[in-house]
Amino acid sequence: MAMAFDCRQCGRCCMHLGDYIEIEREVGPFEFTCCSVSSGTTFTARVDADKQDLFSDRTWIREHPAACPFLRPSGTRIVCTIHHTSPAQCKAYRCVIARIYSPDGVEMGYITGTRALHSSDPALRAAWDEVERAIAACPEDAESRIAPLLARRGYRCE
Ligand code: SF4
Ligand code: SF4
Structure with a gap:
């Protein structure tokens, strides 16, 4: 979904x-x-x-x-x-599909409808690299898997 x-x-x-x-x-x-x-x-x-x-x-x-x-x-x-x-x-068209928050609720970045991360936070960028690798290996239901994949690193998506 x-x-x-x-x-x-x-x-x-x-x-x-x-x-x-x-x-x-x-x-x-x-x-x-x-x-x-x-x-x-x-x-x-x-x-x-x-x-x-x-x-x-x-x-x-x-x-x-x-x-x-x-x-x-x-x-x-x-x-x-x-x-x-x-x-x-x-x-x-969707300009933003998810905003990403740290465990303490600070917005760290967002993902656009073209599935690109916008963030200057190195830790989030590293976590996003992992997400992209996981999605490249298995593209099915890519969008719905972003939140659980980032949650493993402690990020929350809204
Ligand atoms: S969504 Fe924007 S670009 Fe599309 S018709 Fe409406 S105003 Fe124009
Ligand atoms: S830029 Fe995004 S929030 Fe603004 S009108 Fe377009 S789709 Fe909506």
Whole structure:
């Protein structure tokens, strides 16, 4: 089972995707034919019913031309306004799959959705090397085995 991913809706991952998610034409009210440039696929985007006012306000997106054209600020969050019809790669994206804590509860690093460790702690990096070796030897259910493998070294994953 994959680790739970809690998107904090910071918008960081979509801030530079304006060249990758292109609106080709408007085909109806709040409905657009779009191209997902990286995969070369087209998709129909419908602005979520509860985000149409957000989408209609173009102030922020004009100031952030590199951002995905469907990204908008909402209070302290920056949100996707086509959550229900966004392309598959957006739905699958997870920037962080686990945060790693020492036995006394200090965050020591995190693992991204591409399964890369981000940590400056040498002990954790050494433990992660072991995890990578174990996963390379047996790739099955890799993601669900990360937490138990790190637990052997006293780390806790959330
Ligand atoms: S996936 Fe990550 S970077 Fe993107 S909005 Fe969510 S928390 Fe932010
Ligand atoms: S469609 Fe939504 S999730 Fe995908 S890049 Fe644009 S704002 Fe981000």
